[in-house]
Amino acid sequence: MKTLLLVRHAKSSTGDFSMADFDRPLSERGKKDAAEMAQKLFKNNITIDTFVSSPAKRAKKTCKYFCDAYGARYDNIHYIDKLYLAPREVFTEVISGFPGSYNHVALFSHNNGITEFANMLCNNVNIDEMPTCSVFAVEADITDWKDFNPAKKNFLFFTHPKK
Secondary structure (H helix, E strand, O other): OEEEEEEEOOOEOOOOOOOOHHHOOEOHHHHHHHHHHHHHHHHOOOOOOEEEEOOOHHHHHHHHHHHHHHOOOHHHOEEOHHHOOOOHHHHHHHHHOOOOOOOEEEEEEOOOHHHHHHHOOOOOOOOOOOOOOOEEEEEEOOOOHHHOOOOOEEEEEEEOOOO
16 A cells, blocks of 8 residues: 655745745745645654655745654755655656655645646546645555556545645
């Protein structure tokens, strides 16, 4: 059994228009939401053993808040360049390349791709948009991630800071 948690990065700062999109940090609300969501999952015994993230500053920082809640080391985060503003097809490609040793993966990325990918995972679940710092979780009865895409997924939960 493999579990995938899709996490949209927390709210980013939009104040400095000279800053490149890739380098935008989290806003104060984003920092608060990321810490609270990470603690919420941890306290509800949601297992995460692997952290995969877009290398963009806001996604990296969101991921680090989750690492803090889970007592994971930052040098164990797997940064994948393709996840920065990735379209939904890239998620499928990235996930199919995960090693079999990854069992409960939290993947941190961006909209619109992350919402579009989440919506293609389960036939009976559709969300309009993943709000910032939301988490969409599914599991698949597989032993290898290369089998994730065609496998039937079981919807586990969808949550966000305002829920």
